[in-house]
Amino acid sequence: EAGVAQSPRYKIIEKRQSVAFWCNPISGHATLYWYQQILGQGPKLLIQFQNNGVVDDSQLPKDRFSAERLKGVDSTLKIQPAKLEDSAVYLCASRQGPEQYFGPGTRLTVT
Amino acid sequence: QKEVEQNSGPLSVPEGAIASLNCTYSDRGSQSFFWYRQYSGKSPELIMSIYSNGDKEDGRFTAQLNKASQYVSLLIRDSQPSDSATYLCAVDGGDYKLSFGAGTTVTVRA
Secondary structure, three states: OOOEEEEEOEEEEEEOEEEEEEEEEEOOEEEEEEEEOOOOOOEEEEEEOOOEEEEEOOOOOOOEEEEEEEOOOEEEEEEOOOOOHHHHEEEEEEEOOOOEOOOEEEEEEOO | OOOEOOOOOOOEEOOOOOEEEEOOOOOOOOOOOEEEEEEOOOOOOOEEEEOOOOEEEEEEEEEEEOOOEEEEEEOOOOHHHHEEEEEEEEEOOOOOOEEEEEEEEEEEEE
């Protein structure tokens, strides 16, 4: 069974630029999550989707972050404009039962 | 977000020894508990899940849960150099949203 796919794996941008990340969950997994992991910290939930609907986006900085999952399968997370403090690994996960499985992540560096 | 605290580490153990990792959580209503292993530069990998009080063993790993004390632990027996990683404790408050601790870094000395 293929795992969670993410792209790109690495991205370097300047502050105030925009960036987008893509995620394809494990086949059949209806719930998809985006997490932000800053170096030295545990992952922090940004947004949770159930099929193509948002379940929880309470921790998503909506002035600059947006996410969508239009067809209930793959998802994109966008940051516009980026700030230096957005430098982190952005992890996508999908859920089967109570267990969540992570993709390889996208390492974002904002200079 | 609900609080999850892990012993700060880093934890250094000799090869073949037992590594003991601890985690406490603030939400008494939490139902599901997970341990993830994260190698440097990699994403978290689920290694153990536990849902009821007591011990759960899987190979060299044992997870222990005490809901009354709001405490969950992970024991790694016969530690190997390949166990050197950061271990993340994650707690589900019953809504399929995970709160993570900051992780404990384990180094196994050959």
